[in-house]
Amino acid sequence: MELSRGQRRCAYSGHVSNSICQYTIRNRSPWEEDGGPQTWNLDIVPELPDIVTYIGALEKRIVGRPLWRIRIVSPFLLRSVTPKPQELVGKHVTAVTRMGKRIVLEMEDELFIVIHLMIAGRLRWKESAVKLAGKAMLAAFDFENGSLVFTEAASNKRASLHLVRGNSGLAEHERGGLEVLDSDLAAFRGALMSENHTLKRSLTDPRLFSGIGNAYSDEILHGARMSPVKLTSRLSEEEVERLYDAVREVLTKWVQRLARETGDGFPEKVTAFWPGMAVHGRFGEPCPDCGSPVQRIIYAENEANYCAKCQTDGKLLADRSLSRLLKSDWPRTLEEMEVHRTVRRDDQKSEDSEKVKK
Numbered sequence: 024m025e026l027s028r029g030q031r032r033c034a035y036s037g038h039v040s041n042s043i044c045q046y047t048i049r050n051r052s053p054w055e056e057d058g059g060p061q062t063w064n065l066d067i068v069p070e071l072p073d074i075v076t077y078i079g080a081l082e083k084r085i086v087g088r089p090l091w092r093i094r095i096v097s098p099f100l101l102r103s104v105t106p107k108p109q110e111l112v113g114k115h116v117t118a119v120t121r122m123g124k125r126i127v128l129e130m131e132d133e134l135f136i137v138i139h140l141m142i143a144g145r146l147r148w149k150e151s152a153v154k155l156a157g158k159a160m161l162a163a164f165d166f167e168n169g170s171l172v173f174t175e176a177a178s179n180k181r182a183s184l185h186l187v188r189g190n191s192g193l194a195e196h197e198r199g200g201l202e203v204l205d206s207d208l209a210a211f212r213g214a215l216m217s218e219n220h221t222l223k224r225s226l227t228d229p230r231l232f233s234g235i236g237n238a239y240s241d242e243i244l245h246g247a248r249m250s251p252v253k254l255t256s257r258l259s260e261e262e263v264e265r266l267y268d269a270v271r272e273v274l275t276k277w278v279q280r281l282a283r284e285t286g287d288g289f290p291e292k293v294t295a296f297w298p299g300m301a302v303h304g305r306f307g308e309p310c311p312d313c314g315s316p317v318q319r320i321i322y323a324e325n326e327a328n329y330c331a332k333c334q335t336d337g338k339l340l341a342d343r344s345l346s347r348l349l350k351s352d353w354p355r356t357l358e359e360m361e362v363h364r365t366v367r368r369d370d371q372k373s374e375d376s377e378k379v380k381k
């Protein structure tokens with residue numbers, strides 16, 4: 024795309040803007056003409072459509088094939104003790120599935136490889152022999168036709184790998200967020216109404232809903248014609264239904280769209296910015312439905328994009344009462360939520376093992 028006067032392209036997200044790239048507010052934008060980012064820690068979190076796209080690409084490459092070798096470089100990556108990596112070598116991959124945002128490689132003999140990308144974790148596919156060098160490379164799963172490489176481009180390593188035996192072991196990795204694409208309206212209503220929060224926060228809370236982050240929640244709320252700061256307790260039955268339809272429509276549309284974009288290739292880039300998004304990452308640009316400029320709320324390292332005309336009866340969400348509301352009810356970062364949960368689970372585990380010892 025040709026840049027017009029005053030526009031710049033963020034080297035990380037590819038987002039073109041006159042203002043600061045929304046994902047880099049904290050640290051100033053890593054503009055391309057300044058050489059781009061060296062180490063850049065951004066909250067572009069893989070969301071459900073990204074994970075589904077990875078799974079589709081993996082199915083084509085590794086289902087039915089035996090695992091030749093597992094290489095784990097980072098000592099922090101592997102969070103399980105048994106089975107040992109060696110036990111999985113030689114087993115065939117029978118399926119690639121998803122548990123929330125975790126990617127599961129199902130192997131023969133009820134063995135499972137559970138990959139959690141967290142924020143900066145990514146997967147790559149290399150057809151030729153790959154040497155694991157550089158800090159970002161965490162592990163490789165080698166097959167006869169290529170290697171699945173697990174990377175994490177962040178100094179703060181959060182991504183994780185679990186090797187699991189048996190279906191009951193796998194069930195421990197269930198996080199409880201609702202899979203909206205597999206759920207009916209009643210289940211959706213139940214999850215949504217279980218806590219009273221702003222819609223933006225409820226949709227992005229992985230305890231309530233699986234796989235929806237900052238990008239797709241903006242798109243969903245635009246699709247549903249609802250304000251990001253509307254409280255769940257204020258929703259009418261008709262609005263709950265409209266939101267349910269929008270969640271399914273937006274996620275399905277983007278799953279299909281990303282599958283088309285990827286084709287037979289392997290998804291090389293997870294980005295929160297796709298041309299064709301209605302409002303997310305499009306501050307100041309025209310709403311595709313009504314032409315009004317897309318608005319934003321910036322709060323606590325987060326940004327929500329919305330169209331005032333389509334979603335808030337033309338009201339700009341920027342007054343003091345809003346700030347107060349947001350202070351108490353803005354989606355904490357996904358990072359915070361996930362870490363909190365992991366810590367709690369680990370505490371529980373060590374308590375359990377204490378009990379066993381006694």
Ligand SMILES: [Zn+2]
Binds near residue numbers: 310312314330331333
């Ligand atoms: Zn609009």
